[in-house]
Structures are given as structure tokens and as C-alpha cells.
């Protein structure tokens with residue numbers, strides 16, 4: 697499985713047509729922004745552990761099917777690739793009625809566009825399950841979701857409300873925040889940087905860190921890999937699932953920059 701390697705004065709990136717999976721993105725002058733497990737598998741049928749898995753058309757477990765849908769374990773085809781006048785690279789990949797377009801430069805813009813080509817209403821969930829690399833997750837905070845409601849997977853999906861303070865990490869954290877269109881900021885003091893995640897067409901944000909036990913149980917994660925990552929995922933999940941009438945399209949966008 698060979699990646700498409702993108703190298704410009706603005707950024708380096710690696711993208712697999714398998715899952716239309718962006719595995720690496722490093723804007724010029726910065727450390728890598730995406731976490732990619734050194735133990736990730738790159739084998740058909742398995743999700744790549746890190747980067748930006750595309751979750752579609754369902755989020756989470758499903759009776760008799762692979763968790764997080766089939767998009768991330770499908771072979772997408774490159775529809776177009778071009779370098780813009782300002783040096784950014786734009787590349788689009790398609791899988792049936794879904795198009796994933798990336799614009800790669802000092803910022804990363806990701807657009808997931810779905811069209812209902814059928815005769816019935818199409819209902820689906822989706823997420824850009826982005827893994828961010830951090831210096832030390834125990835010093836990280838995530839701002840932007842203060843006061844938002846979330847489903848806490850670590851507590852039987854109980855519905856809770858985020859306090860009026862940023863999210864801190866001192867245990868397994870697995871929360872689907874709903875009905876929020878907020879920009880999130882990952883503050884990483886140990887690497888003296890902030891990662892800003894803006895979004896449009898998305899009403900859910902998932903915040904996940906597996907912590908110690910869960911990371912130990914993941915064969916494609918290093919035992920201490922949990923310390924170097926946090927997922928802030930842009931999606932439409934559960935009560936925020938997307939409903940499209942025949943012929944309608946929907947685009948969800950995440951734009952990421954480092955400050």
C-alpha cells in the first residue's frame with residue numbers, strides 16, 4: 697500500500713487512496729500535526745491508526761458490520777489533483793456518491809460531500825476522525841465546547857453537559873458533543889502550540905483519548921501512544937445524523953491550522 701506523497705514549499709503530506717486516508721500533514725516550519733501510530737497496519741480490511749479516518753455512513757459499532765462504516769476500508773479513486781497559484785495542493789477522491797476534497801498548505805481544509813443519488817431519503821452519520829499529535833496529553837486542554845451537551849461513552853453514553861471550562865485529560869475520555877458548531881482549539885503547552893479546528897456543515901464533535909488501559913489493549917498503538925495524541929473529530933452523529941432528499945447534497949468541512 698503506497699501513499700500519494702505531496703511536497704510543496706507550504707507543507708508535506710501523505711495520502712492513501714485506501715480509505716482516502718490522509719496519514720501525515722506537516723505545514724512548513726511546524727512539527728507534524730497528525731498523530732500516526734508507529735504500529736499502524738496498512739493492510740486492506742483494517743483501519744489505519746491515526747491521520748484522518750473517514751467515518752461513513754455510520755459512526756461507532758453496528759450489528760454484523762465493521763465499526764465506523766466502510767469508507768475507511770474502501771479503495772477510493774483520485775478524481776483530480778492540481779497545484780493552486782498560491783502553492784497549495786488540491787486533491788479530490790471519490791467513492792460512489794461521496795467526494796473527499798483536501799486543500800493542503802499551511803492550513804489543511806477537508807471537505808466531505810455526499811449526494812443522494814437514490815429515489816429515497818438518505819440518512820447517514822459521518823466524521824473526519826482526526827488524530828492530532830501533542831507533546832503530552834496530560835498538559836493539553838481543548839477549548840470551544842464549554843457548556844455543550846455530550847454523550848459519555850465511558851459512562852453508558854449518559855447525556856451530560858460540559859462545564860464552563862476547557863476539557864482536560866486525566867482518564868479515558870470518549871465524548872460525542874452534539875448540537876455544536878463551535879471551533880475547537882487544542883492547547884498544547886509542552887509543544888508551545890495551539891491547533892485550531894474550524895468546521896462547517898457539522899453539528900457534532902467527538903473528543904477521544906483511549907488513556908492507558910485501552911491503549912495497551914490496542915495492538916496497533918504503542919503502550920504509551922495515548923500520551924502523544926488526542927482526537928477532535930468533526931462529524932454529524934446520532935441526533936445530528938444527516939437526512940438528504942433525493943438529489944440533495946451535503947458538505948461537511950474541517951479547516952485546521954497551527955498557531
Ligand code: TA6
Pocket residue numbers: 743756763764825849870902904927929
Ligand atoms: O471516536 C472515538 C471512538 O468511537 C472510540 O470509541 C474508539 O472506538 C475509536 O473511535 C477508535 O475506533 P476504531 O474502530 O478506529 O478502533
